Amino acid sequence: MVELDGLLWLGLCILGKDKLLTLIEENKCIYPFDMALLDGDGYILTVKEETTLNYLEHKNLISYEIIFTPPNIVAHLTAKSKYGRMGLSFLNAAKVHSGFIGRLALELVNLNNNRAPITIKRGDPLMHIEFMTREGSPSPYTGDYLFQYMTDEEVSIYLDLISKKFAELFPPGFLEKRAKNRVMSL
Secondary structure (H helix, E strand, O other): OEEEOOEEEOOOEEOOHHHHHHHHHHHOOEEOOOHHHEEOOEEEEEEOOOEEEOOOOEEEEEEEEEEEOOOOEEEEEEEOHHHHHHOEEEOOOOEEOOOOEEEEEEEEEEOOOOOOOEEEOOOOEEEEEEEEEOOOOOOOOOOOOOOEOOOHHHHHHHHHHHHHHOHHHOOOOHHHHHHHOOOOOO
């Protein structure tokens, strides 16, 4: 907290590498996790499937990694500049709510000046994700996209984790219902 003009301000705090590693180890905030994709104070997400976007084409790319943000954490996304220089534009909100569990749908459009297609291969580094602390009472994400694009086995891992560490976060039966009705494909 910082006092400014007689008011107390809560500042966002981006987790450093050591704190991020602990968060990942304790809560599977990124799964699967690859140490080689740790980048400064964040992580670089990759895409699940190779995709080519033609000029002016919009597609949703799915992250290879599952993201889980515990109740005291939110995440922020920024595109790798490599793709921005090619003309790829990132369209959706750059925030991952606390309590979110699932693969991310990354909304992209090709605005290449030369009207050339842009291909992103599976495993290519695409998006930076930084995790930040949040203050206040838990207010977890409860929308329709919980557990999106996850297998039954992956869902089971996170249901178990949440029941052991964050049981008070969601009402009884809520997560099981969301998991049963989750988004499975584009």
